[in-house]
Each structure stands twice: as C-alpha cells, then as structure tokens.
Amino acid sequence: MDLSPLAESSTQTLDIPKGQSCKFLKSGKGLKKRTYRSYFEIIFNILRNATDGKIISVIARESNLSHYPAKNYVQWLQANGLVKVRREPLNKTKSYAVISTTTAGIEFVQTFEKLCSMLQNTEPAIIEQI
Numbered sequence: 001m002d003l004s005p006l007a008e009s010s011t012q013t014l015d016i017p018k019g020q021s022c023k024f025l026k027s028g029k030g031l032k033k034r035t036y037r038s039y040f041e042i043i044f045n046i047l048r049n050a051t052d053g054k055i056i057s058v059i060a061r062e063s064n065l066s067h068y069p070a071k072n073y074v075q076w077l078q079a080n081g082l083v084k085v086r087r088e089p090l091n092k093t094k095s096y097a098v099i100s101t102t103t104a105g106i107e108f109v110q111t112f113e114k115l116c117s118m119l120q121n122t123e124p125a126i127i128e129q130i
Contacts, residue, residue, distance in 0.1 A: 043082075044112045046073055050083055051109075053100035074099055082108060 037045075045063040054062075060070035077083040082105035087095045101109070 040112065042073060043077065044109060046070065046077065047082060047101050047105045047109050050074075050099045051101045051106065053098045055096055055098060059099060077105070081105075 042063065042065065046059055046065075049059050049062040056071055056074060057067065059074070060067050063070060065073070074083060074085070078085055078099075082102060083099050084102055085097050085099050088098050089095045
C-alpha cells in the first residue's frame with residue numbers, strides 16, 4: 001500500500017526557496033509545477049482590468065479570483081487611493097458599484113510593467129562605480 005502524499009490526493013503543496021510556494025498538479029504526463037501569484041501580480045491584474053471601469057464580478061473573473069478575495073483587494077486598493085468606486089443607479093431602488101483605476105493606480109501599473117520587463121532581461125546589468 002502506497003501512503004505517499006501524492007497517492008492520498010492529486011495535489012501537493014511544498015515550500016520552495018525565496019519564500020514562494022508552489023503546487024504540483026498531477027496530470028497524465030506527470031507532475032506540473034504551478035507557482036502562485038504574488039500580491040503585486042494580483043494587484044496589477046485588478047488595476048489593469050479596472051482601467052475602463054467595471055463591476056466587481058467582471059474584475060474578479062478577469063483577474064482569476066473568487067468574488068470575496070477580489071472584493072477585499074478592491075477595498076484595500078480604494079483605501080490606498082489606487083481605485084475609485086462610484087455608484088451607478090440600476091433602477092429606483094437599486095444601484096451597482098463601478099470600480100475604476102485612479103491616476104496613482106495607472107502609475108503603479110506602468111511601473112510594475114517596467115519592472116517586469118527589466119527583470120526578464122537575462123543579462124546582468126553592469127553598474128559602474130564612481
């Protein structure tokens with residue numbers, strides 16, 4: 001009887017160096033490694049998806065989050081001035097919230113994109129000392 005962790009379930013979570021965790025998914029061809037997104041990547045996805053002004057369910061779906069974590073992120077982003085939430089009337093008694101990225105949020109997206117493009121460069125940068 002095989003009592004290894006993979007025999008009990010189809011997924012196994014391990015900690016890898018540098019503090020990131022990953023999940024090994026069992027598939028027909030063996031194990032696939034899937035790393036989790038960082039908080040910065042999740043925030044980047046939310047801000048990028050909210051640039052045109054969208055409701056929370058659309059932002060959650062496009063950012064690959066469930067509703068309540070997306071709602072918590074949006075509340076945190078609103079408290080820090082990266083998104084604004086405005087109420088739009090649906091009818092006489094109901095309204096819905098439209099979330100859009102502020103200029104500070106757009107600056108965050110642009111800075112994050114620059115940083116990611118710099119980090120994807122495989123050659124180390126040479127810094128000259130004065």
